[in-house]
């Protein structure tokens with residue numbers, strides 16, 4: 085057991101997986117010799133050699149397309165898209181190919197790939213280094229979509245993703261790479277080394293894909309969040325003193341509907357939080373499911389808190405980012421209704 | 422300051438349109454036997470000419486001539502002829518079946534039979550093709566059962582793909598035929614990935630990528646060339662230049678200069694053009710490229726120069742965009758007739774045997790069709806279960822899909 089950042093946990097997951105299975109290969113832009121711009125793959129090439137961890141041309145459709153071919157061969161590619169914002173050139177390969185190969189070939193060919201990508205804002209990345217494209221993936225049948233919120237989950241979920249027989253999108257909130265950011269950008273970040281969830285086993289373990297986790301028990305209102313917003317939701321509950329139950333979805337597709345329904349049936353109120361743009365965001369799906377399955381338990385309309393329907397601005401990033409203030413106001417609103 | 426006129430956009434146009442005289446005077450055709458055959462370990466910069474010429478083996482008199490001749494014996498050539506005839510007969514029956522409403526759609530190979538049939542014979546068991554929709558010859562030449570292909574075309578109860586795919590979008594891992602995507606060019610780069618994987622595992626198997634001339638304009642084509650050349654992947658990159666992309670002539674994807682093969686040169690990939698209507702030439706070039714790949718010498722790009730005689734698909738009417746007689750003017754002839762003539766010249770085949778073989782093959786195809794139709798066609802008889810809609814999206818069915826399946830009543 086060691087204290088790890090999320091970067092180290094992600095790296096450890098690949099390290100453990102590559103050591104256990106020769107078929108696991110890791111590649112992407114700058115991931116080989118240098119170890120990735122966020123250093124998630126640092127040391128893997130030195131340890132496993134240049135044919136198991138290597139640099140690629142700047143061609144996202146090439147990265148995902150070759151990964152699909154490798155998976156058809158029998159390898160388990162775990163590739164990195166340098167920033168989630170740059171997965172669009174590979175979108176065709178993901179949605180038309182990776183997601184469908186099992187179905188259209190009736191299992192004759194499969195596509196066990198993992199596509200990792202740093203996601204979300206909070207690092208002054210502006211509109212081209214801050215996007216949260218998860219809803220573009222959850223709309224695609226055949227993909228699985230994971231967003232971890234801490235090092236412990238990141239490692240267990242990434243190992244599970246690598247071992248999964250189907251294509252998995254693994255979105256790493258880069259604002260959480262070094263600490264459990266709670267949205268108070270003016271305060272110093274607490275490092276993972278001072279956080280319980282920074283305790284990460286060195287060896288192999290998995291966290292099941294499709295299971296949410298209750299991060300904070302409460303009885304007044306359910307806050308549903310994932311990634312960075314889990315920490316923001318926790319901060320909002322502390323700040324307002326409202327007895328909120330905070331659910332960390334971890335896996336958006338498949339989604340743990342049972343945990344959501346159980347909680348909302350208990351609290352009767354619900355706030356859904358994500359960093360991505362509001363309109364047609366993943367929150368819309370969650371709210372629909374809540375109204376479909378919990379309508380008679382609801383005591384107030386479900387409220388969404390999300391990024392604005394604009395590109396992610398550079399200088400005003402803290403006004404865009406749904407911080408604890410905005411979440412706190414949403415909590416107060418549903419409590420009053 | 423230059424005193425220039427206003428700019429104007431150049432939009433390429435084919436030499437003729439419907440009603441005009443077919444004109445292939447722009448297609449420069451090397452004499453059969455005239456193009457040299459380099460060693461497989463040749464440096465790509467030493468064979469740049471091969472990206473502009475056309476490798477041909479069969480001459481006008483039906484003789485096999487030049488350095489690319491001799492890669493096949495009589496028996497193999499007879500099998501090749503039979504496979505091409507089978508594909509043609511299969512096409513004819515399935516085209517008719519579509520017209521009779523037994524399926525929604527069909528795409529034929531008329532005029533292009535040599536490309537896939539001869540190529541398959543240069544590969545070994547375990548090699549993998551990433552085909553597009555006009556390479557059913559890869560399956561026929563590998564003895565994949567025609568009944569299975571028909572079951573798929575009919576989406577009947579025995580369809581190996583359970584009714585999920587368009588007709589003709591076959592899949593067979595066992596026969597080295599990757600599941601076809603309707604999205605053009607995506608599979609080109611996947612083939613490169615498969616080949617890279619084989620090299621990573623120090624395997625001996627190689628991959629082949631397939632694309633049409635029109636689809637080379639897609640960015641995935643260029644991604645594939647980058648990856649193939651960067652990692653020297655053991656892959657054969659095939660471009661089937663059949664002159665047309667639906668109604669769009671090949672000059673639109675290519676522009677006015679160079680050849681499709683020449684696109685490989687900037688990547689340092691050896692690039693060859695071959696007479697795609699010459700069974701012997703296609704086989705010889707494919708074998709050369711396969712040997713290169715297997716000897717770890719990297720990728721080869723092959724442009725198969727051919728002509729799509731039939732319509733693009735059953736939804737297309739070629740007379741609306743090209744002269745009706747254009748296919749007859751095509752200077753490289755008919756692949757079946759050319760191989761037939763060669764075998765007759767060699768004294769191992771005759772007109773009588775050909776007529777007899779045609780009848781036998783048609784019987785075989787009709788018998789396969791009878792068997793397939795016993796399992797149903799698209800609108801009649803047995804069909805895949807509605808339950809099959811929900812199966813196989815993931816290895817294990819997640820709860821939300823199970824709920825939807827139950828809602829649908831299954």
Ligand SMILES: Cc1ncc(C[n+]2csc(CCOP(=O)(O)OP(=O)(O)O)c2C)c(N)n1
Pocket residue numbers: 555603604605632633634635636637661663665666667729733
């Ligand atoms: C990405 C994509 N764009 C458009 C189409 C529609 N489409 C199907 S076939 C075709 C023409 C392809 O021509 P070519 O690559 O020359 O192959 P050919 O049909 O001549 O064998 C087009 C445009 C498609 N299937 N996929």
